[in-house]
Amino acid sequence: xxxxxxxxxxKRLFPAPSLDGSCLVVLEEGSFSTRGxxxxxxLSRRMxxxxxxxxxxxxxxxxxxxxxxxxxxxxxxxxxxxxxxAASRGSVDLEGGLDNFLKTLVRNPVPIALIAFGNPYxxxxxxxxxxxxxxxxxxxTSETAVAKAILGEIPSGGNSPVDIxxxxxxxxxxxxxxxxxxxxx
Numbered sequence: 238x239x240x241x242x243x244x245x246x247x248k249r250l251f252p253a254p255s256l257d258g259s260c261l262v263v264l265e266e267g268s269f270s271t272r273g274x275x276x277x278x279x280l281s282r283r284m285x286x287x288x289x290x291x292x293x294x295x296x297x298x299x300x301x302x303x304x305x306x307x308x309x310x311x312x313x314x315x316x317x318x319x320x321x322x323a324a325s326r327g328s329v330d331l332e333g334g335l336d337n338f339l340k341t342l343v344r345n346p347v348p349i350a351l352i353a354f355g356n357p358y359x360x361x362x363x364x365x366x367x368x369x370x371x372x373x374x375x376x377x378t379s380e381t382a383v384a385k386a387i388l389g390e391i392p393s394g395g396n397s398p399v400d401i402x403x404x405x406x407x408x409x410x411x412x413x414x415x416x417x418x419x420x421x422x
Contacts, residue, residue, distance in 0.1 A: 238382040240373055242395035243411040244360060244404070248348040248367035250313055251413050252389025253284075258312030260288040262304070262342065264335050265319055268295045272319040272354070275377045279384030280315075294333025301338040308342060314349040315387060316342060319375055320356035330362060339363055352383055357397075360404050373398070389416030 243251055253259055261280060263273030270293065277289050288311065290304050308314055316339065318331060331339060342349055343363045350368035353359040357371035370386070370393065372379040385391040394412035397405050 238385065238391050240379070240395050241382055241386050241391075241393050242357070242371045242373070242397050243386075243393040243413060244369045244371060244397065244401070244409070245366075246350075246368045246411060246413065248313070248350065250315070250348060250350040250368040251370065251386055251393050252416050253313065253315075253387050255312060256284045256388075257286060259284055259286075260290065260308055260311035260314045260347075262308065262314055262316045263289070263291045263319075264316060264331060264339065265291060265293045266321060266332070268293050270319070272375060273317050273380070276317055276380040276384050279381055280387060283388050292335060292338060294331070294335055296334065298334045298337070301334050302341070305338060305341045305345065309345055309347060311347050314342060314347050316349055316351045317354060317380075317383070318351060318356075318359055319354045320359060321375055330356075331359070336362060350387075354379055354383075357399055358401055360401050364404060371397075391415050 281287050343366050351366045353371045355375045360369050386393045392415045397409040400407050
């Protein structure tokens with residue numbers, strides 16, 4: 238939970254300003270990935286009207302364009318991008334048409350929060366995104382923690398352990414407290 242690093246939040250999407258009208262877009266690494274399922278399940282518990290879109294690099298450009306068009310009806314978008322950093326992978330960028338798809342989402346008028354699971358340098362691909370968080374991990378525990386941060390159940394405020402040239406420096410901190418919880422009887 239303490240690893241969630243909020244690099245920027247110009248759109249004030251952490252925590253979610255409203256639970257109604259939110260959309261979750263999962264950018265997976267492969268067609269048969271289960272990444273994002275825990276995040277979707279945790280958010281759906283408190284956001285019953287949450288619209289969920291799952292994408293992967295094998296999807297044709299036309300389908301990705303149709304999904305991007307559907308998201309224009311959302312109040313805010315949480316885009317969960319899973320990019321595993323591994324030796325000999327060759328790249329730490331989004332594959333297939335997902336890079337252009339993400340850039341389309343960022344250009345659309347709907348406020349978007351990009352959450353990088355794994356590769357914290359994804360911000361370089363979309364430096365104009367208004368809200369950006371990094372988890373530095375693709376583990377399911379990170380998905381649960383991000384859901385809690387979006388819902389305001391935990392604070393967001395990890396220190397950046399990396400330098401993202403021109404965008405974030407080592408040690409940068411953007412702290413957002415948890416929402417006050419209502420007292421129960």
